[in-house]
Amino acid sequence: MSTDEVRIQADDFDPGVETKALTRGRKDIGAVVTFIGVVRGDDELKSMHLEHYPAMTAREIESHIVKAKQRWPVIAARVVHRIGELCPGENIVFVGVASAHRQAAFEAADFLMDYLKTNAPFWKFEERGEGGNWVRARGEDDDALKRWR
Amino acid sequence: MAKLLYFAWVRQKIGKSAEELALPEGVTTTGELIEELAKRGPGYAAAFRNPGSVRCAINQEHKAFDTVIKDTDEIAFFPPVTGG
Numbered sequence: 001m002s003t004d005e006v007r008i009q010a011d012d013f014d015p016g017v018e019t020k021a022l023t024r025g026r027k028d029i030g031a032v033v034t035f036i037g038v039v040r041g042d043d044e045l046k047s048m049h050l051e052h053y054p055a056m057t058a059r060e061i062e063s064h065i066v067k068a069k070q071r072w073p074v075i076a077a078r079v080v081h082r083i084g085e086l087c088p089g090e091n092i093v094f095v096g097v098a099s100a101h102r103q104a105a106f107e108a109a110d111f112l113m114d115y116l117k118t119n120a121p122f123w124k125f126e127e128r129g130e131g132g133n134w135v136r137a138r139g140e141d142d143d144a145l146k147r148w149r
Numbered sequence: 150m151a152k153l154l155y156f157a158w159v160r161q162k163i164g165k166s167a168e169e170l171a172l173p174e175g176v177t178t179t180g181e182l183i184e185e186l187a188k189r190g191p192g193y194a195a196a197f198r199n200p201g202s203v204r205c206a207i208n209q210e211h212k213a214f215d216t217v218i219k220d221t222d223e224i225a226f227f228p229p230v231t232g233g
Contacts, residue, residue, distance in 0.1 A: 055223070120233070136229075
């Protein structure tokens with residue numbers, strides 16, 4: 001049976017494997033929505049280093065899955081987030097939501113991503129040509145959260 | 150002893166990722182703790198110069214700076230998160 005899962009890992013993930021795990025052993029799922037975040041490059045970005053708060057991260061994301069399930073009829077949800085050194089073009093996050101119907105799956109996936117961006121304790125350090133910098137939080141991400149209040 | 154954790158540029162400025170600390174006399178909230186920590190040296194002062202740019206978690210949950218803290222808490226300071 002599919003169950004909820006949250007994983008934090010340095011290794012890449014296989015979106016096909018993650019997606020299949022969402023429906024395994026069930027016949028009541030009619031919609032699976034998945035989101036994959038990718039490291040976006042530019043002319044100077046060499047790589048990104050992702051740091052997190054191990055004791056808190058999975059717990060925080062799991063609490064948002066609980067909230068999503070209180071709001072939509074979600075059957076299973078799965079979040080995989082990578083940490084460590086990542087280069088442009090590499091996968092960074094997978095969010096998948098399974099439900100009976102598409103609307104709940106779309107909205108719950110969107111909700112989970114918005115909460116992950118603004119609450120999950122990850123920090124990105126960008127390695128650039130000369131030195132590097134910590135990525136600054138974006139106001140747009142906080143604004144996106146207001147849609148769910 | 151409270152366990153203090155620092156992440157991202159807060160960790161870099163302070164120069165360590167964790168330490169144990171007996172909460173100073175008169176410190177009852179994270180906001181008051183920040184004021185005390187800022188007096189502990191130039192790294193701390195730099196990290197907490199603009200408290201509005203720092204967030205905190207108590208026992209792995211996001212909390213506001215007026216939250217009451219105890220000597221047994223795990224208290225983390227970090228910049229706004231940037232995952233995803």
